[in-house]
Amino acid sequence: MAFRRLQEEEDCPRCMNGIEDIDHIICKCSKIKEVFNQVNKWGFGIPLFENLHDCFNCMDHISANNVMILNLFFNVLFFSWNARNKFTHDKENV
C-alpha cells in the first residue's frame, strides 16, 4: 500500500510484522491466519498458504473440485480487508 502511495507506513497496520504487500495480506499476516483458523474450527477446510505461488496453485485445484471453499476463501478475505480498512482509516478495532 505504501508502494502505491495509499499509506505512509510500509508495515502491516494490523499485525505490525511485515511489509503490507499482496503476499503478506493473503498468506503471511497473522490476522488473516487467525481468521482462517477460526473459520476452519467451524469445520471448513480453507487452506493456509506459505506464498502466493502456493495460493494460486491451490486455487486452481480447488476451483475444479470445491467451489464453495473458494467462495468462502474470497468472502473471508473480503471481510477481513474491510475490517483492516476500518481499523486503519476509522480506527475501529473490528
Ligand SMILES: [Zn+2]
Ligand atoms: Zn499483517
